[in-house]
Amino acid sequence: DAKTTQPPSMDCAEGRAANLPCNHSTISGNEYVYWYRQIHSQGPQYIIHGLKNNETNEMASLIITEDRKSSTLILPHATLRDTAVYYCIVRVRLLQGAQKLVFGQGTRLTINP
Amino acid sequence: DTEVTQTPKHLVMGMTNKKSLKCEQHMGHRAMYWYKQKAKKPPELMFVYSYEKLSINESVPSRFSPECPNSSLLNLHLHALQPEDSALYLCASSHALAGEYNEQFFGPGTRLTVL
Numbered sequence: 001d002a003k004t005t006q007p008p009s010m011d012c013a014e015g016r017a018a019n020l021p022c023n024h025s026t027i028s029g030n031e032y033v034y035w036y037r038q039i040h041s042q043g044p045q046y047i048i049h050g051l052k053n054n055e056t057n058e059m060a061s062l063i064i065t066e067d068r069k070s071s072t073l074i075l076p077h078a079t080l081r082d083t084a085v086y087y088c089i090v091r092v093r094l095l096q097g098a099q100k101l102v103f104g105q106g107t108r109l110t111i112n113p
Numbered sequence: 114d115t116e117v118t119q120t121p122k123h124l125v126m127g128m129t130n131k132k133s134l135k136c137e138q139h140m141g142h143r144a145m146y147w148y149k150q151k152a153k154k155p156p157e158l159m160f161v162y163s164y165e166k167l168s169i170n171e172s173v174p175s176r177f178s179p180e181c182p183n184s185s186l187l188n189l190h191l192h193a194l195q196p197e198d199s200a201l202y203l204c205a206s207s208h209a210l211a212g213e214y215n216e217q218f219f220g221p222g223t224r225l226t227v228l
Contacts, residue, residue: 041222042221042222043117043203043205043219043220043221043222044156044203044205044217044219045219046216046217046218049216087155091215093215094161094163094168094169095163095168096144096163096164096168096209097143097144097163097208097209097210097215098144098146098161098162098163098168098169098207098209098215099144099207099215099217100158100161100169101158101217102158103155103156103157104155105155106155
């Protein structure tokens with residue numbers, strides 16, 4: 001299973017962009033990068049995923065380097081409610097479409113007022 | 114309905130007890146998952162069910178026994194647990210399709226304490 005490496009913690013001021021890096025140097029060609037976050041005492045929540053191209057949705061943007069060995073999750077205008085642990089995950093697809101998510105240690109993001 | 118529900122929210126049990134955790138979803142997902150999460154650690158995959166059949170058992174001790182009685186329900190039967198099994202148990206579900214978009218939806222978890 002491909003492994004991911006993230007900084008253990010980051011701080012960001014409210015209203016600024018939060019940029020969360022992730023290294024996944026052993027990713028293989030058909031593996032997607034997924035980002036989830038977990039707010040204290042809740043289940044993880046899906047944010048975004050990508051394969052090669054940059055992706056954007058209503059929550060965040062995902063920038064994947066050309067060699068696919070690293071990516072950055074961008075929260076464009078962070079709010080206090082974005083304080084959470086953010087997990088970068090390389091998805092492993094199993095038989096019959098079920099998938100294995102191997103969570104790394106994650107980045108604890110704190111948004112400061 | 115995009116919700117995964119888990120019951121109970123909290124469970125305290127002794128080492129000789131038998132209890133069950135329940136997970137339910139009505140999103141038509143045919144893949145369901147159990148994760149274990151210790152305090153300040155990431156979730157760890159325990160079991161994967163696909164089309165009501167066990168696909169993956171991540172070398173979980175036999176005192177944990179999963180069951181998928183139908184496409185909407187997933188149970189985790191607990192017997193003779195140890196105090197170190199105390200953790201947050203998370204259930205998740207997803208489509209079991211060959212395409213890329215198989216987002217896993219997580220429930221809120223059951224916080225288990227083994228005395």
